[in-house]
Amino acid sequence: MAANFCLPSYFQSGMVLQQQVPMMLRGRALSGAQVRFSLERRPFDGRAVSPLDSQYGTIFRQQVLADKAGRFQIEGPACEASFDPYCLTLESEGERIVLDDVRFGEVWIAGGQSNMHMPLSAVLGHQEIEDIANVHYVRILSQSATGLGRDHPHYSFGPAEDLCEAVWLRGDQPRDMAGVSAIGFACVRQLHLDLKIPVALIETALGGSCIHAWISRPSLEAEDAIRQHVVEMGFYRDEQNWDTSRNWESAQYQPAALFNSKIAPLKAFGARGVLWYQGESDVHSPQVYRIAFRQLATDWGAVFTPAQPQGLAFLIVQLAPYWYGDPDGQRLSVFNEMLSAVRHSLANPTAVLPVYDLPPDYEAAPLEWRHPLHPLAKLPIGQRLARIAQGLLYKRKAPASAPECVDIEVVGNKMLLSFSQIGEGLRVTGGGERLCGFTICGPDRLFREAQARILYGVRVMVWHDQIREPQAVTYAFRDMNQDANLISRDQLPVVPFRSDRFQSVYSPSLEWTHCESLQLWCTPDASDAMTTGYHPRWRVVRGQCDIDIEPVNKTEGDGAFLLHYQTDEQNEVALEPLLHYASLNPPLDLSAFDKITLQVFNAAQHMKHARLALATGEPDAPLHLLPERQVILSALRWQTVGFKLGGLDLPLDKVRRLVLIFEDRKKRGELYVDQISLMRKD
Numbered sequence: 001m002a003a004n005f006c007l008p009s010y011f012q013s014g015m016v017l018q019q020q021v022p023m024m025l026r027g028r029a030l031s032g033a034q035v036r037f038s039l040e041r042r043p044f045d046g047r048a049v050s051p052l053d054s055q056y057g058t059i060f061r062q063q064v065l066a067d068k069a070g071r072f073q074i075e076g077p078a079c080e081a082s083f084d085p086y087c088l089t090l091e092s093e094g095e096r097i098v099l100d101d102v103r104f105g106e107v108w109i110a111g112g113q114s115n116m117h118m119p120l121s122a123v124l125g126h127q128e129i130e131d132i133a134n135v136h137y138v139r140i141l142s143q144s145a146t147g148l149g150r151d152h153p154h155y156s157f158g159p160a161e162d163l164c165e166a167v168w169l170r171g172d173q174p175r176d177m178a179g180v181s182a183i184g185f186a187c188v189r190q191l192h193l194d195l196k197i198p199v200a201l202i203e204t205a206l207g208g209s210c211i212h213a214w215i216s217r218p219s220l221e222a223e224d225a226i227r228q229h230v231v232e233m234g235f236y237r238d239e240q241n242w243d244t245s246r247n248w249e250s251a252q253y254q255p256a257a258l259f260n261s262k263i264a265p266l267k268a269f270g271a272r273g274v275l276w277y278q279g280e281s282d283v284h285s286p287q288v289y290r291i292a293f294r295q296l297a298t299d300w301g302a303v304f305t306p307a308q309p310q311g312l313a314f315l316i317v318q319l320a321p322y323w324y325g326d327p328d329g330q331r332l333s334v335f336n337e338m339l340s341a342v343r344h345s346l347a348n349p350t351a352v353l354p355v356y357d358l359p360p361d362y363e364a365a366p367l368e369w370r371h372p373l374h375p376l377a378k379l380p381i382g383q384r385l386a387r388i389a390q391g392l393l394y395k396r397k398a399p400a401s402a403p404e405c406v407d408i409e410v411v412g413n414k415m416l417l418s419f420s421q422i423g424e425g426l427r428v429t430g431g432g433e434r435l436c437g438f439t440i441c442g443p444d445r446l447f448r449e450a451q452a453r454i455l456y457g458v459r460v461m462v463w464h465d466q467i468r469e470p471q472a473v474t475y476a477f478r479d480m481n482q483d484a485n486l487i488s489r490d491q492l493p494v495v496p497f498r499s500d501r502f503q504s505v506y507s508p509s510l511e512w513t514h515c516e517s518l519q520l521w522c523t524p525d526a527s528d529a530m531t532t533g534y535h536p537r538w539r540v541v542r543g544q545c546d547i548d549i550e551p552v553n554k555t556e557g558d559g560a561f562l563l564h565y566q567t568d569e570q571n572e573v574a575l576e577p578l579l580h581y582a583s584l585n586p587p588l589d590l591s592a593f594d595k596i597t598l599q600v601f602n603a604a605q606h607m608k609h610a611r612l613a614l615a616t617g618e619p620d621a622p623l624h625l626l627p628e629r630q631v632i633l634s635a636l637r638w639q640t641v642g643f644k645l646g647g648l649d650l651p652l653d654k655v656r657r658l659v660l661i662f663e664d665r666k667k668r669g670e671l672y673v674d675q676i677s678l679m680r681k682d
Helices: 126-132 182-195 217-222 224-233 257-266 286-303 331-345 379-393
Strands: 016-018 024-028 034-041 057-065 071-075 082-092 095-112 138-142 167-170 199-203 273-277 313-317 350-353 404-411 414-420 426-428 438-441 451-455 459-463 472-475 486-488 519-522 533-536 538-542 544-550 560-566 572-577 593-601 608-616 630-632 638-644 655-663 668-680
Touching: 024 082, 034 071, 057 071, 095 182, 138 182, 182 199, 182 273, 182 379, 217 224, 217 286, 224 286, 257 286, 273 379, 286 331, 313 331, 313 379, 331 350, 350 379, 426 451, 438 459, 538 544, 544 572, 560 572, 593 608, 608 638, 630 638, 638 668
Parallel strands: 016 095, 095 199, 095 273, 138 199, 273 313, 313 350
Antiparallel strands: 024 071, 034 057, 034 082, 082 095, 138 167, 404 414, 414 459, 426 486, 438 472, 451 459, 519 533, 538 572, 544 560, 560 668, 572 655, 593 638, 593 668, 608 630, 608 655
């Protein structure tokens, strides 16, 4: 705002202002100058209107005086949403500012880091963008992604007066929309189509950013925990050593740097709420983040004029499954648990949305976005946020957040779970029947993978046949939790949870025991995140064997293995689950179990034998063949085959390999395998 008479640069023709809140215009003029303002409303269809129609024509006028520093502020009327265009005119000392094609509607802010920043061009092709960039009354307030540019070469220590490179874009311009947040665009586009009013998005997100850069300096200094955390990270700067270099990649981590450059200049701009997707840079510090987010809600609520008396709404996206290197596989789980708690701690209208059910694929993204932290499935997130916004804020028949467990009833050896925000009911996603993701524990606090069943679409019954006195339950409480599959019929995944935080041993992922899938999404190499992808869940290590998934002849779940094999020269065929992938947090701890059983169906009707070999201890430990050699009868029925683990002179808390060996003197045949079970010591 360098001219003698001007508004902040983001006040432009073509903008959308928040309905139902006073319109606040602030700017600069000559010291003590008079500023005249008028607001004119024109019919959407261009028809002629009577001069007596008070709804149209000039509907508001005001005159104010600039202060000694030349600052002025005008408060206009609170207008209802409409497709009618408005014209804003300001005059002072012979100068004139005219803003045309201004609409009133809904305004949302897209905040966070890379997953919110990720543009449409990174997730869609040119034709796909053409197909959805067809919404004239969706408007985007874009600004410099870093908050810096020619007129703002470095981050300011205090709040800036204006945005850098602010421009309003139209939602029917595919070339412009290609660079817009995919989540943000999908959300406001859906809101526009559902609410049938103009909707705007203010883009603020920046990849790699930390939450301490998005809160004000006074808030950071007022909270010792945040300040000390920033000091420990090496990002703390005061005015004397403030980084004024143009290296935004490091300077953005200074306290309040992004708040000052990208948020504070929007002072008094009306908005309904914030779409928030951030935390990958802060995942190691959930307790500090919880404090910082409360400060962020306060700071942003003080900048923007909220459209509801409860304050600015926050729709929080939980972080997508990703292996952050935690040996317990729960770093992300604890962080997302904190985000769920934030929802209940804020006085603002707040919702939370998990995303673990969405495809994790990232390989087709452009090179600059190609990373497992950046799944391509962004449009469904935006559409789900729009759905939640309708229930939370617009009084539509829709959920106000993702479903959450709100009550647990213990009946005998079973736990009956009730959930909020279930809408038309709960269901299993993915096309299968088995409900996955639940674990329960008894008094020993050893969580075990549980069976679960949806009751009439409204409750879930969880149990384990060997746990007589269930004490606690978890759902999807691990970092790589893509196998969890409980969602509402509104397509909202149930929020992951644990029912208590007592010291416990949590169950690793045991999906391999169900013998119904041949691939898993994982990170094999701890030193290379780019190895993340779909990898074999099982492999054949002796003989030749084709493994098919049999959907009909099974003992439980969605299928069983059907082995078509040819043995080796020792009349054996062997296969094993791959337990060494880094994101599975090897080694597997079987020290609490004294038996492994599996179900087999001998389709070839001639006798076979089964054996088990284990490699335990160091990663390169040799295989030890267990002494038991179990008979598989020539009978057309499912049989249980078991192997005792008790009494073995092996470190069962460090199982590296678990190999199933089948002997067949006829060398060729078929065998069904299902339901591998770990039996607990009594």
